Amino acid sequence: EAQVTQNPRYLITVTGKKLTVTCSQNMNHEYMSWYRQDPGLGLRQIYYSMNVEVTDKGDVPEGYKVSRKEKRNFPLILESPSPNQTSLYFCASLTLNPGGAKDNEQFFGPGTRLTVL
Amino acid sequence: KQEVTQIPAALSVPEGENLVLNCSFTDSAIYNLQWFRQDPGKGLTSLLLIQSSQREQTSGRLNASLDKSSGRSTLYIAASQPGDSATYLCAVRESGGYQKVTFGTGTKLQVIP
Numbered sequence: 001e002a003q004v005t006q007n008p009r010y011l012i013t014v015t016g017k018k019l020t021v022t023c024s025q026n027m028n029h030e031y032m033s034w035y036r037q038d039p040g041l042g043l044r045q046i047y048y049s050m051n052v053e054v055t056d057k058g059d060v061p062e063g064y065k066v067s068r069k070e071k072r073n074f075p076l077i078l079e080s081p082s083p084n085q086t087s088l089y090f091c092a093s094l095t096l097n098p099g100g101a102k103d104n105e106q107f108f109g110p111g112t113r114l115t116v117l
Numbered sequence: 118k119q120e121v122t123q124i125p126a127a128l129s130v131p132e133g134e135n136l137v138l139n140c141s142f143t144d145s146a147i148y149n150l151q152w153f154r155q156d157p158g159k160g161l162t163s164l165l166l167i168q169s170s171q172r173e174q175t176s177g178r179l180n181a182s183l184d185k186s187s188g189r190s191t192l193y194i195a196a197s198q199p200g201d202s203a204t205y206l207c208a209v210r211e212s213g214g215y216q217k218v219t220f221g222t223g224t225k226l227q228v229i230p
Binding site for chain 2: 031033035040041042043044045048050058059090096104105106107108109110111
């Protein structure tokens with residue numbers, strides 16, 4: 001089954017304790033992206049990657065790092081989490097070489113709810 | 118910088134009504150526009166995707182249109198049902214080498230039985 005998986009789904013942590021949220025897709029997609037969703041602000045793009053070793057900042061990259069060493073994985077790293085990073089995080093992927101209209105769709109993971117105390 | 122706006126922010130309609138959700142964007146240099154549905158506390162489900170060269174897409178009771186020159190897209194829902202209650206989001210993917218995606222803030226729809 002084609003899917004985007006995220007782990008963990010829920011995480012409560014404390015300020016300053018480094019954490020990583022993993023994201024993996026099994027569709028051989030080139031493009032992967034991280035978003036955060038906050039009430040009243042909608043989904044905002046944190047980082048995205050066009051392919052292995054190619055990453056770029058989205059609209060809200062401060063406080064986050066990403067890496068793309070393998071095509072299927074795109075982890076989100078919070079080196080020193082702060083309470084303002086409490087949010088719902090989504091990973092997504094899509095192909096940059098569509099064979100048909102539906103291949104242009106962005107597929108989303110189930111979300112990771114992060115609370116930083 | 119691309120800005121995407123969805124109006125209204127919330128909408129409540131009786132069951133059976135036809136309704137239109139709006140999405141507007143400021144930069145017409147887009148690759149495509151995608152409509153999603155999100156249920157409370159859940160992930161995003163893709164509904165329809167319109168390429169920049171297309172005018173509309175249909176799936177069942179849903180029809181999405183795109184007017185790129187005026188920076189507008191609409192999602193038409195026919196014969197609404199209580200199960201349609203959710204938040205509807207539009208997302209614009211920019212054209213060009215670095216394809217950022219910008220989401221609207223969504224329209225929260227409630228269909229009353």
